[in-house]
Amino acid sequence: MTSREDRTGKDLPGGRAPAGTAGARRPDASMALLNDLMARPTDPEYAEAAARPHAPQTTPQRLTRSGLEMVIAFVLGLVLVGAIVSLRTPQSAVTSSLLLLSDQIRERTEQADALAKENAALSADVDALQADLLAENDPELFEDLRLSELLSGAVGVTGPGLVVVLTDAPPDTTGQVDPEKRVQDIDVQIVVNGLFAAGAEAIAVNGQRLTALSAIRNVSIAILVDDVPLSSPYRIEAIGDVRSMQTAFARTSAADHLTLLGSAFDIAVATSAADELSLSGAGSTRLRYAQVPESVTSSGAGQEEQDS
Amino acid sequence: MIAVIGLLLGALAGLFLEPTVPLFLQPYLPIAVVAALDALFGGLRALLDRTFDDRVFLVSFLSNVVVAALIVFLGDQLGVGSQLSTAVVVVLGIRIFSNAAAIRRHLLKA
Numbered sequence: 299m300t301s302r303e304d305r306t307g308k309d310l311p312g313g314r315a316p317a318g319t320a321g322a323r324r325p326d327a328s329m330a331l332l333n334d335l336m337a338r339p340t341d342p343e344y345a346e347a348a349a350r351p352h353a354p355q356t357t358p359q360r361l362t363r364s365g366l367e368m369v370i371a372f373v374l375g376l377v378l379v380g381a382i383v384s385l386r387t388p389q390s391a392v393t394s395s396l397l398l399l400s401d402q403i404r405e406r407t408e409q410a411d412a413l414a415k416e417n418a419a420l421s422a423d424v425d426a427l428q429a430d431l432l433a434e435n436d437p438e439l440f441e442d443l444r445l446s447e448l449l450s451g452a453v454g455v456t457g458p459g460l461v462v463v464l465t466d467a468p469p470d471t472t473g474q475v476d477p478e479k480r481v482q483d484i485d486v487q488i489v490v491n492g493l494f495a496a497g498a499e500a501i502a503v504n505g506q507r508l509t510a511l512s513a514i515r516n517v518s519i520a521i522l523v524d525d526v527p528l529s530s531p532y533r534i535e536a537i538g539d540v541r542s543m544q545t546a547f548a549r550t551s552a553a554d555h556l557t558l559l560g561s562a563f564d565i566a567v568a569t570s571a572a573d574e575l576s577l578s579g580a581g582s583t584r585l586r587y588a589q590v591p592e593s594v595t596s597s598g599a600g601q602e603e604q605d606s
Numbered sequence: 607m608i609a610v611i612g613l614l615l616g617a618l619a620g621l622f623l624e625p626t627v628p629l630f631l632q633p634y635l636p637i638a639v640v641a642a643l644d645a646l647f648g649g650l651r652a653l654l655d656r657t658f659d660d661r662v663f664l665v666s667f668l669s670n671v672v673v674a675a676l677i678v679f680l681g682d683q684l685g686v687g688s689q690l691s692t693a694v695v696v697v698l699g700i701r702i703f704s705n706a707a708a709i710r711r712h713l714l715k716a
Contacts, residue, residue: 375616
């Protein structure tokens with residue numbers, strides 16, 4: 299009675315062996331799922347089908363059944379291989395979609411360029427027609443318009459001025475430019491503000507004329523001026539009195555900032571004077587929402603352009 | 607045996623014809639293929655156990671694939687698609703492993 303076997307025999311009714319019996323609750327019952335997975339992975343249907351007595355079949359019955367099985371198996375194999383083949387070629391799909399995207403980008407860029415060119419041509423036409431008509435009928439109004447366009451930056455201008463060129467730091471040993479050492483939108487903004495403060499009358503960044511509605515901002519590594527992406531080197535041209543602008547600009551905080559850029563971030567800064575700068579116009583801007591308040595006298599409110 | 611021959615013929619035909627799978631089924635292909643592998647290994651083991659049956663093989667193959675794809679589809683609708691696919695892959699992976707172990711025991715007696 300002291301042996302272990304006896305005690306187990308007593309606990310289980312009928313004295314059956316503790317393991318491998320159907321009626322007894324197994325100690326690892328909670329692990330049934332894992333046991334099933336590990337111990338008996340074959341579908342039990344195979345055993346059942348083998349154990350089932352085969353009903354005698356007539357030859358046509360057996361033929362139809364075999365044919366049906368054949369067809370189903372054929373379709374399954376076809377679909378399986380189709381799935382595998384299409385799974386094995388995701389790389390090409392990715393590259394082809396990339397190609398498609400880059401094609402689309404190129405196409406749209408060309409379209410945008412063509413439209414911009416058309417826009418410029420049309421506005422030149424409009425200008426010419428307007429000039430003809432207005433100059434004939436109302437020379438005074440025409441003068442007003444000329445002045446407004448000149449002040450608002452709608453038309454191209456020429457004159458002497460300063461040129462500030464900012465260039466990203468050269469790529470390091472890995473061939474990458476440290477993002478810290480790229481020219482940022484804030485750098486361009488500071489230079490532009492400094493130039494305006496120094497008395498610049500018209501400024502363009504890489505040919506993009508700045509107006510009262512211009513914005514300079516960063517998107518990723520590109521700097522957008524009026525939503526046109528620009529890249530290094532950034533050439534900031536300012537028309538004004540060269541001598542006084544140079545001295546005034548040197549006194550602004552922008553000059554300090556440029557020194558800092560050069561010393562701390564390896565950004566090349568080149569400032570030079572030019573006898574003849576030619577800046578393109580920004581095209582006519584139209585204010586859709588801003589209106590002149592009724593009470594304001596006309597002296598300071600003649601600047602905005604109506605339908606031009 | 608008919609089913610195995612049919613499957614092989616279908617696979618050969620698939621290699622040559624390269625049928626295209628509709629785009630909306632693409633997300634379910636990996637799981638369906640794993641489920642099909644599970645059914646294949648199960649069939650192979652039954653074959654070695656001499657209990658192979660065409661009908662059982664085809665039904666298990668078809669239901670495995672459909673149920674696996676259905677589970678992933680359901681998971682996608684509920685927002686737990688990737689977790690459910692992981693669960694399905696784990697379960698089927700264990701089954702494939704133990705079936706492969708049983709086949710190995712049959713063939714190599716080791």
